[in-house]
Amino acid sequence: MKIQKVVVALLLILVMLAGVLSYQHLQKVDEPVSALVYPKARDLQEFKLSSHLGTTLGRQDLRGQWTLAFVGYTYCPDICPMTMATLSGSYNQLKQMLPADAKLAIWFISADPQRDTVNQLNSYVGYFQQPAITGVTAGHDQLFPFVRDLGLMYAISSTTEPDYLVDHSASIVLINPDAQLAAVFKPEMAAGKVPLVSKTMLLADFPLVMAKLQ
The missing domain is CATH 1.20.5 (Single alpha-helices involved in coiled-coils or other helix-helix interfaces)
Known part of the structure; x- marks a missing residue:
């Protein structure tokens, strides 16, 4: 018993x-495969940028929306157009992964203010036919601290050639509605291939990132 x-x-x-x-x-x-969610979202410092529409934007303009931001330049031969095509082409699917009333914006941050004038940025943004995209840039005194604050980088060589290249990050960062850096989507690094955050990678990781943030 x-x-x-x-x-x-x-x-x-x-x-x-x-x-x-x-x-x-x-x-x-x-866990996301190619994305990193920050244990604690980081406040961004105040900044002053110019948009492709000629308006001035600051940290307040990031509030009330989720923002996917990418650093590049309009004369970029590969990473930039391919990444922006991915963001534009994935937008509707990404938006559906957010709460019904949430807003989603895309910022293309030009690290080449000398060539990327308002008109140049406007033409470049228009090419992707996605109203959610905003092209932004500024003088390097404003631009470099902002990009660094996002955990990204860029570098321009001191050349006098008109067709110079700009080295820049290939990652995409996610900024939350409180204007805080929340996550970063890292590119796939493979020998002989352009480092990119592919559409497949982005769509696979995005809902996992959002689940960790909510």
Whole structure:
């Protein structure tokens, strides 16, 4: 009789343990493959940029919306047009992964203010036919601290050639509606290939990132 009671007690313990483990498994959020979610969202410093429409933008303009931001330049031969095409082409699917009333914006941050005038940015943004895209730039005194604040980088060589290249990050950052840096989508690095955040990578990781942020 005592043995039966012990067996029953052990079975109950095993059932309870299995239930706890199952609950923990269901509650666990899968980790993004190519994205990093910051343990604590980081406040961005105030900035002053010019948009492709000629307006002035600051940190307040990031509030009330989710923003995917990418640093590049309009004369970029590969990473920039391919990444912007990915962001533009993925926009509707990404928007559906947010709460129904949430807004989603895309910022293309030009690291080449010398050539990327308002008219040049306007033409470039218009090419992607996505109203959610805003092209922004500024003098390097404003631009460089802002890009660095996003955890990104760019560098321009001191050349006098008109067709110079600009080195820049290939990552896409996610800014939350409180104007805080929340996550970064990192490009796939493979020998002989352009470093890119592909549409497949972005769509796979985005819902996992959002699940960790909510």
